[in-house]
Amino acid sequence: MTMPLPDDHPLAPPPHEQSWVRVAQDLAAGFATKTDEYDRTAELPVENLRALHASGLDQATLPREFGGQSLSYRTVGAVLRVLSAADPSTACVWLMHIGAAEGLVQHSTPDVARYYADELIAGRRFxxxxxxxxxxxxxxxxxxxxxxxxxxxxxxxxxxxxxxxxxxxxxxxxxxxxxxxxxxxxxxxxxxxxxxxxxxxxxxxxxxxxxxxxxxxxxxxRCPPAEHPKPNHIAGGLAYLSLGIADTALNTLIDYARTRTLPTTGNPLAAEQHLQFEVADAVLRLEAAALTAHHTAWLADQNSPQFLPSAVRAKPTANRAARDIAQLCLQVGGGSGFVSTSPIQRIFRDAQTGWLMAHSVEFCLNHIGTTTLLPPPPASSD
Missing domain, CATH: 2.40.110.10 (Butyryl-CoA Dehydrogenase, subunit A, domain 2)
Structure with a gap:
């Protein structure tokens, strides 16, 4: 288990928005009961998406001037992590939905922006x-x-x-x-x-x-060029999709390790020191990834120019944590985790997706390495 942020932590959702995280937690409990079935059938979780809209979360993400609550990036991130831990497909579709709607509202002329905001409020899909x-x-x-x-x-x-x-x-x-x-x-x-x-x-x-x-x-x-580009929920939210998957992988691993006994000793697998070391390492990497994502969301809330550089760091850090912890979960689950009826195999597959989503981990690493090692290009004289 990882250490949660205290409610009054500056990187946590603002106090007046924390009720939205509880809304997500209540919904997620129901979503989790259907996750494996949606994965098996490859069916869109339409009921989940309708429930999210009915809860008011869609509308809350809109700017106040368009009927929303200007929900902070910190809160949207926390909501995404909760949803992704329960059903990552639902979380991903919802992120792309609000991200596309936000992009159209943010980049359109005022009248068209109002049209798109009203469409989101009415339950239209983006x-x-x-x-x-x-x-x-x-x-x-x-x-x-x-x-x-x-x-x-x-x-x-x-x-x-x-x-x-x-x-x-x-x-x-x-x-x-x-x-x-x-x-x-x-x-x-x-x-x-x-x-x-x-x-x-x-x-x-x-x-x-x-x-x-x-x-x-x-x-x-047509969206006119943005005079002052603002952060977008997709760029800030992708890391949280992987964090939620990592949370579920870690919790599933813990459950298996506590209940599986070694035939040679009769002790639970959780008592094995080598596994304790590996899990401790996984916890530390997950907490580091979460703090990087929280910091990125905080930068987005400040409309800081450092948001995108931080997002390029947050995504691969979270992607790696999810992939590595899912791999460890599969090892702990053993052969029983490799059969199609086990949630472990679905968690393992879901954990690979964040690595590939643009910007891929390789793209991010190349960008970070280039900007770290090479001098910046000379400023234009124009």
Missing amino acids: ANALSEPTGGNQFLTPQQVAEPVDGGYRLTGAKRFVSGCEIADHFLINALVDGEPTLFGLEPDHTVTFQPQDTLGLRATRSHLITLDHTVLRTDR
Whole structure:
């Protein structure tokens, strides 16, 4: 078990928002009973998503001027960790949902921003559609070109790993327009189709490839360039998805270690010193990863320019913790953890996904290593 942050800790959710974490905890208890079934069937957890909306959490994430509560990044992170520990697929779809909605509200003109905020409040679904099949980690730098047509721009191409795409009423999507990366809001029509991709982990996200066939991106849904970019919940929230998975992996490991006995001694596996050392190391790494994520969320709440550099550190730190603890959990579970009826095999598969999500761990490490070792480029004279 890891040490929780005290409620009055500066990195914890603000006191007036901690009730939202309790809302998430109450919902998560029910979500956890269906997680393995959703994974087995690869079915979207629509009931969970509706429950989250009905609780008011969706609306609370919106800025106050659009009817929300400007919920802090610290609170959203804490909520995500709770949800991910119960059902990581639900947490992932919800993160992409509020992240896409937030992006459209944040980057649209005031009237269009109000429209998207009202749609979120009304229960409409949003999805994030930025990654291209050949784009790798460069999801903010699209390669697909949208050509001008009457009323907007025509885009033919594809976006991959779009979580919850089948129930989305709105997509946050991007394309090259006049050589510049440009964001749009897109309401899917007959030109938008889905190609199923049965993923290894987080199967209930149904993160399919979407194909765009002469799809019109409307001019009035085009997002103007942001004068003052702000943090986004997706960048800050990905680490918390892995933290929740790591929490469940650690708790499952503890349960197995306490109840499994060694035939040679009759003692529980938890009494083995070598395992105690490994678990202690896992706890320390998980706590370090959590503090990095909490610090990143705090920076986001301050609208600090250090938010993105910190997020690049928080994500791989949490991804590694989840993957390593899930691996240790599988070792402790032994052969019984490797069968399809065991939750351990699902936890192990889910733990791999954060590593691959853009920005991947390798991309983050390359960025951190480059900026650490190499001198910064000379300032432009323009």
